[in-house]
Amino acid sequence: MALSFLDQRHTVAKPGYNRWLIPPAALAVHLCIGQAYATSVYKTSLVKHFDVSLTAVGVIFSIAIVMLGASAAVMGTWVDRVGPRRAMFTAACFWASGFLVGALGIAAGQLWLVYLGYGFIGGIGLGIGYISPVSTLIKWFPDRPGLATGMAIMGFGGGALVASPLSRQLLDLYDPDGDPASGSAVALLFVTLGVVYFLVMMLGVFNVRVPAPGWRPAGYDPAAESSRTMVTARSVSAASAIRTPQFWLLWTVLFCNVTAGIGILEQAGPMISDFFRSGGSTSVSATEAAGFVGLLSMFNMAGRFAWSTTSDYIGRKPTYVGYLGVGMVAYILLALFGDSTTAFFIVLAALIISFYGGGFSTVPAYLRDLFGTYQVGAIHGRLLTAWSAAGIAGPLIVNRFLDARGEPGALVAADYRPALFTMVGVLAVGFAANLFIRPVSEQHHVAETGSAVAGPSPA
Amino acid sequence: MASTEGEGQAAATRDMPRLVISWSIVGIPLLYGVIETIRAILPLFGH
The missing domain is CATH 1.20.1250.20 (MFS general substrate transporter like domains)
Known part of the structure; x- marks a missing residue:
């Protein structure tokens, strides 16, 4: 019951709701999950920390991308049924949990936990998060669907631009002398990113609305x-x-x-x-x-x-x-x-x-x-x-x-x-x-x- | 149930603070990312 605010019926916009609040809600999700393209920042650190090959560390990213495609395909109907708010919330939970489980794996020296955390659990968050705002945006912008989806999916590309320098600066902060940064610094980075991304994605959760039945923008025929x-x-x-x-x-x-x-x-x-x-x-x-x-x-x-x-x-x-x-x-x-x-x-x-x-x-x-x-x-x-x-x-x-x-x-x-x-x-x-x-x-x-x-x- | 021009303007005025905050939360990090990337690109053009 506590999570009933996530129900589709509670996300129908009241008359006069400004549709330009929807793109930042979508961007909040896509900017966070776009971090998936910034994994190269800590790759070398993980290779050294786990004493494994670059390929073994690369598997983390591969699992995440495979799970992105699989969860988007399998969960797409569910996302359409429950609406964008519950889908975004679920994506935020998976994405943030992925980072936390991954951090635990790094701290414990267990690579399989990183596969499970960032790769498998986080990858499910990637897939649900990627598709969660798309149909809502198209319904709010029937006159300009390309603009609407372009804004959101631009965020996925932009997520790496934000995450790369931010991760480098955080690693410098957590391990000033590390070259590459230590495993514990990467674990701390994962915890930080998990918490920050969860909070930013909540902005999307609270702001997203679906248009009321029959709504259409002014001047749209x-x-x-x-x-x-x-x-x-x-x-x-x-x-x-x-x-x-x-x-x-x-x-x-x-x-x-x-x-x-x-x-x-x-x-x-x-x-x-x-x-x-x-x-x-x-x-x-x-x-x-x-x-x-x-x-x-x-x-x-x-x-x-x-x-x-x-x-x-x-x-x-x-x-x-x-x-x-x-x-x-x-x-x-x-x-x-x-x-x-x-x-x-x-x-x-x-x-x-x-x-x-x-x-x-x-x-x-x-x-x-x-x-x-x-x-x-x-x-x-x-x-x-x-x-x-x-x-x-x-x-x-x-x-x-x-x-x-x-x-x-x-x-x-x-x-x-x-x-x-x-x-x-x-x-x-x-x-x-x-x-x-x-x-x-x-x-x-x-x-x-x-x-x-x-x-x-x-x- | 098409929204009218008047409704749209009223909604825009009423929602302005929320719009500014929402766009800032996503816009400022994006701007930071773009600036940092441009700084990384400059050596490519001999700067």
């Missing part, structure tokens, strides 16, 4: 929206959606876009050094390579907001034509002329990464256009399995090609060409899949659920 051929006024259930070709075509689009982007993102630091290597030495210093990785993080975040917002004006399908089509051209230019100047290399890589980020934030709005708002959160959760699959495929493609070409630290630009041209092929598959996407057949529409922009999910 749903009839005008549904006159666009790719935007439906009807809805499709999550169970039906995964039986439509549109779902699997969009799954392919997301998979290809993420595979291509991850290929660069994962290899960014060594890649810029290798592209400008000549006679065994590179003209790019380690500091500059680290700066390049930071720059890509910025474009990853900016692309999530800018391109998703643009999709509200030009349509979702043309936006993905841009991500995949222009992405192909950018990859070809990178493969053939990327080593001509550093500036040219950086511009191409930044453009590709902005499309990678944009692909994530535009996809919920694309799902809304195709399947309506009824169970868009659950459908989004199932679609995110494409992310998990791409997280395996992207690095695998790049690493296999590079392993075959030589030793790390001795590679040059030409060694990247087979991997980059493979990514062009991957993008071409996604480009074709996007072109095949048509409106969903009426046979998949659920019986009248009210307006697609009305009220909380009846699921």
Whole structure:
């Protein structure tokens, strides 16, 4: 009973509730869970503390990402049923508990506890947290769903920008002389992050509301929206959606876009050094390579907001034509002329990464256009399995090609060409899949659920 | 049940403190992250 304020019926907004309070609620969750991309800060410390390989420590992150995809897919229907407040609260509990159990594992010298804590428990928080605000935002912003989801999912990219310097400063505070920081300093960092993230995510829990049935923003005409051929006024259930070709075509689009982007993102630091290597030495210093990785993080975040917002004006399908089509051209230019100047290399890589980020934030709005708002959160959760699959495929493609070409630290630009041209092929598959996407057949529409922009999910 | 322009303005005025606090709680850390990242990027451009 004490937690009844989390019930969906207590989250229906009163008349006049300001919808601009919803994006910061969503951002509060996504900024916190975006920490998952900042694990490199304490990786070396954990390797030394546990006296294990880098791969063994990397497994922590891998478990978390696999659990993100799995929990988003499995819990999506539950998230739509219970509403955003209970989902965000649950995500906060899992995410914070993950840090605390992980801290216990570090303090006790038990790596398996870190796998269980940060990886398994925290990973469930990641998945639920990622999808929890999406369908609510789409209902509050039926006129600009791309802008709304772009703002939230930008937070996931921004979370790493916040967590990286913050974690470095906290580690310096907890272990001023450590190089790398001691295990106890990392354990303290985990406790701090767990507590702080729980409190920030509570801001989202208390601020989030669902619009009252029938609510729509001033000046918004749903009839005008549904006159666009790719935007439906009807809805499709999550169970039906995964039986439509549109779902699997969009799954392919997301998979290809993420595979291509991850290929660069994962290899960014060594890649810029290798592209400008000549006679065994590179003209790019380690500091500059680290700066390049930071720059890509910025474009990853900016692309999530800018391109998703643009999709509200030009349509979702043309936006993905841009991500995949222009992405192909950018990859070809990178493969053939990327080593001509550093500036040219950086511009191409930044453009590709902005499309990678944009692909994530535009996809919920694309799902809304195709399947309506009824169970868009659950459908989004199932679609995110494409992310998990791409997280395996992207690095695998790049690493296999590079392993075959030589030793790390001795590679040059030409060694990247087979991997980059493979990514062009991957993008071409996604480009074709996007072109095949048509409106969903009426046979998949659920019986009248009210307006697609009305009220909380009846699921 | 579309909200009107007048309702919207009244709500915006009433909710202003809450809006400022909510956006600050997420905006200030994000700004800190962006500034720190720009500082890390500067060596790439020879600064």
